[in-house]
Amino acid sequence: MPEIRRVAILDDYQHTAHRYAAWDSLPEGAHLTYFSEHLGGPEEVIAALQPFDVVVAMRERTPFPAEVLGRLPNLSLLVTTGPANAAIDTAAAARHGIVVSGTRAAGLTSTAELTWGLLHALTRSLPTEDRNLRDGAWQQTVGRDLHGARLGVVGLGGVGSRVAQVGVAFGMDVVAWSTHLDPGHATALGVTPVSKRELLSTSDVVTLHVRLSPRTVGLIGTGELALMRPDALLINTSRAPVVDEEALLAALHAGALGGAALDVHSTEPLPPDSPWRSAPRTVLTPHLGYVTADAYEIFYRDALGDILAYASGEPARVLTP
Secondary structure, eight states, rough: OOOOOOOEEEEOTTSOOSSSSSSGSSOTTTTEEEEESSSOOOHHHHHHHOOSSHHHHHHHSSOHHHHHHTTOOOOEEEEESSOOOTTTTTHHHHTTTOOOEEOOOOOOOHHHHHHHHHHHHHHHHHHHHHHHHHHHHOOOOOOOOTOOOOEEEEOOSSSHHHHHHHHHHHHEEEEEEEEEEHHHHHHHHHHHEEEEEHHHHHOOOEOOOOOOOOTTTBBBBBHHHHSSOOOOOEEEEGGGGBBBBHHHHHHTTOOOEEEEESOOSSSSSSSTOOOGGGGGEEOOOOTTTSHHHHHHHHHHHHHHHHHHHHTTTTTOOOOOO
């Protein structure tokens, strides 16, 4: 049976991973280390993780490309929270004899809920008014109604469908587009299927809910942003590469877009010198979509289960190339 000696829990930013699973049930002699700070780039990741034979990664916070996996000689099991992880080169892992296991999906509901939090923050200028009130000012902005406005949902999967249903409940005109949109599913939700061009050019709010893939990288670029109304709002709780960040920054600084709310960023954590920290008409959150107690409980309990299954010689939820 595989021996479990050193286990690393990565990116435990809130110092809470210990709460969500019975880590004391790890095989006798296993030593557990929590990393609460992001490890950084490939060299820092390699230096920190060389002693470990098991690593638990939180979603795509820490990438594991081939060049990193090839320099972790002790690593035998890499667990990712969630059923897939685009930041892990599973083919390289297989070549190096590293088992990659996932967990059940979690965070669909919480990501949809955060999307609406960001939407309200934009339409009612909540972060600005909170700061103004604390500074002694009163009613400095004028908000926007949602009832009757058009909500454009890009991607009508698990998260997008939930977001769309809330939009319908608010009395919004909800439209949707994706490459493989099921018109029947959309209609059943009270959503109107439209073309990508119509969605972008007519929506008051555009919200993105697509998987990251070669097909969706740069899905919203200069051309797509030019189609949007100058008062339109863009929300991205999906993945940062879906949007051309430089094009979005340019549109915001030029006043060609009403605002943007982003929960995902090309570099995470957001660097101190990031231009997004001073970007106009934006609401920024630090990738909070799946960061809830319910999601963490699923992730960490399943991660522990994966480790125990591997230790017993029967790896579970194995991700293949």
